[in-house]
Amino acid sequence: MNRFRTTVLTAIAPSVWGTTYIVTTELLPPGHPLFASLARALPAGLLAIAVTRALPTGAWWCRSAVLGALNIGAFFPLLFVAAHHLPGGVAATLGAAQPLVVAVLVVVVLREPFSAWRLSWGLVGITGVALVVLRSTAALDAVGVAAGLMSAVSMGVGVTLTKKWGRPTGVPAMGLAGWQLTAGGLFLLPVTLLVEGAPPSIDSTALTGYAWLGLIGGLLSYTLWFDGIARLPVASVAVLGLLSPLVAATLGAVLLGQTPGAAQVVGFALALAAIVAGQITPGGRTATAPNTDGDQPTVAVAQAGSTR
Numbered sequence: 001m002n003r004f005r006t007t008v009l010t011a012i013a014p015s016v017w018g019t020t021y022i023v024t025t026e027l028l029p030p031g032h033p034l035f036a037s038l039a040r041a042l043p044a045g046l047l048a049i050a051v052t053r054a055l056p057t058g059a060w061w062c063r064s065a066v067l068g069a070l071n072i073g074a075f076f077p078l079l080f081v082a083a084h085h086l087p088g089g090v091a092a093t094l095g096a097a098q099p100l101v102v103a104v105l106v107v108v109v110l111r112e113p114f115s116a117w118r119l120s121w122g123l124v125g126i127t128g129v130a131l132v133v134l135r136s137t138a139a140l141d142a143v144g145v146a147a148g149l150m151s152a153v154s155m156g157v158g159v160t161l162t163k164k165w166g167r168p169t170g171v172p173a174m175g176l177a178g179w180q181l182t183a184g185g186l187f188l189l190p191v192t193l194l195v196e197g198a199p200p201s202i203d204s205t206a207l208t209g210y211a212w213l214g215l216i217g218g219l220l221s222y223t224l225w226f227d228g229i230a231r232l233p234v235a236s237v238a239v240l241g242l243l244s245p246l247v248a249a250t251l252g253a254v255l256l257g258q259t260p261g262a263a264q265v266v267g268f269a270l271a272l273a274a275i276v277a278g279q280i281t282p283g284g285r286t287a288t289a290p291n292t293d294g295d296q297p298t299v300a301v302a303q304a305g306s307t308r
Contacts, residue, residue: 006231006232007228007232010224010229010232010240013221013222013224013240014242014244018244019212019217019247022248022251023209023212026209027208029201034076034077034080034192036210037072037076038189041072041076041182041214045179046182049182051178052171056179063165067158067161067180067183068179068187069183070154072180072181073187074187075154078150079151081144082144082145082147082148082151085143086140086144086145090134090145092133092248093126093134093245094149095148095151096125096130096241096245097122098238101157102160102235103235105157109164117280118235118278121274121277124271125242125271125278128268132246133249155241163230166230167230173223173224173227174223177223235278239274240275242275243275246272
């Protein structure tokens, strides 16, 4: 598959995740963010398993549990804790640190050469997101800051391990997504019951919101996301996550009348530049090739602009 096409398809996932805030605030009953996360993960995961008819075998039972906890089960609650304790702009800026986390982890976990290019553009991306979403009245809270940083680390580790472990031969990306969504949903189930208690009443509007989060924001998005991780350099995939706060800010401007200022326009341009630069491998260097058999990634020479 052409690399550009793969990148565009993978970018759909964080773009869709950028709709989560407006769907949650406009369609879902308030005060139940964990139930929204559970509804997004568990039904979609079970549906994916039913469609693909693929269950984990051997080491993949443990790997699916670990990846499901990192990418979904722990990530969602940490995200909501950060959003509860911090202004949305601060939480989004902390979450934008994920490309920096991955830039370090690919060196430690995947044994790739250190890239000042990735690190530099990761910093540019955070700066851009900060300009887009931060306000001068933003306040800091230690618990919120810790949760926001831990959410970035959780997703960064999950993305890197997803690349390292690949997926078993013959298992489609939807199958891998189903395993992780189910594992993450099962992780969230007791947490949701303990923290929020009984689920809220669901009317037709809320049902529409939950269906969007589960089928589009869950099943479709994670299928595209994990397929992209398998086919693209993991650092390139991670920087696509910057699209999420950009889409959220755009929807706020279009649907909620939140007019952007000059600083936000500059920030938007910086973040987009970081996303584009993150898809480029300067010079010729080694990069991990797609791994679909669960073994250690093989090494292949990747040139800038090459296709896979």
